[in-house]
Amino acid sequence: MSKGLVIVISAPSGGGKGTILKKLFESDDNLTLSVSATTRAPRPGEENGVQYYFVTKEEFSEMLEKGEILEHAEFCDNYYGTPKAPVVELTEKGKDVVLEIEVKGGAQIKKLIPDCVSIFITPVSLEVLEKRLRNRGTETEDAILKRLATAKVELKEAHNYDYIVVNDKLEDAVEDVKSILRAEKLRYIRNKENLDSSLGI
């Protein structure tokens, strides 16, 4: 059995990442979403190990020191990070693990796990992104402008990613990601041992 893929997926907010991931998970039983660790308190209904691993700040710091966190970020005075152990365990079982993280985390993962597959999902253009954010109708003008400014900064990190999926039509973007995962599994370097033994080479 081949090891599973570590898949990093990033997108500026409004990029449509959530919907694409939903479709992917519906159609691929072998995909697993990595569960982050956080120091924020659980909200009603949230369960440890489902939405997040809930840990104290001391526990998080200790995990960081021991190298047990693959990437992390601070947000509103709390830490959020990707614990290494479940990723290792799942990929060794052959599961493909999706890390849905922002661009700084993505760059950290690529350094630690060079054979991860990193995918950046972008809108067709900044104009389209702005239109999408406005069409949601849920945010203030200020919030929209902040999101756009962040998106501009995040788009500049696209060059750190292996693949760029332009989310123009949802079905096409989903097929794009599926093709990337299928193709990556066919790379010689990921199959060397299996092939060498089955083909007697």
Add this chain to the structure above:
Amino acid sequence: MSKGLVIVISAPSGGGKGTILKKLFESDDNLTLSVSATTRAPRPGEENGVQYYFVTKEEFSEMLEKGEILEHAEFCDNYYGTPKAPVVELTEKGKDVVLEIEVKGGAQIKKLIPDCVSIFITPVSLEVLEKRLRNRGTETEDAILKRLATAKVELKEAHNYDYIVVNDKLEDAVEDVKSILRAEKLRYIRNKENLDSSLGI
């Protein structure tokens, strides 16, 4: 517009490459098969530029000297090679060009065009290949044994290829190749310029 892909496809004989390519060409208008140059005489019904470019030995040698041949091999006292000009011209028009060549030629192309996509199609095992060759029922025992010996040598070159497609079920193998081509077109490095301008980065 992005440049087309240069796609190298190799397989030991009996690997099922011909059938896979047929299906691919039926479903993808953007694919073009590279036409080789040869010094052998045209057979009845063969047209220059269709099955082959028919050239004299002097013309072939001159093309080689001028670096106008990407890879070549000798077979039954005749030269066969891939002329560079049509490959360059077609990929610049956005066409994906398939070079259906044997493993030595494949290695030559990878050196000259490092961003080519190289795919090696293999049988599940040597036993399966042997069975397939025997089931054809068209060849002598000697010919079969020779083909198997060649296949063993060719399989050892699989590690020079980017992707390995195991031809177990035809439909799966065709989908594998399609996914590889779709994914390769999404690589950041192949789209840098288009993306940078459309996203304003």
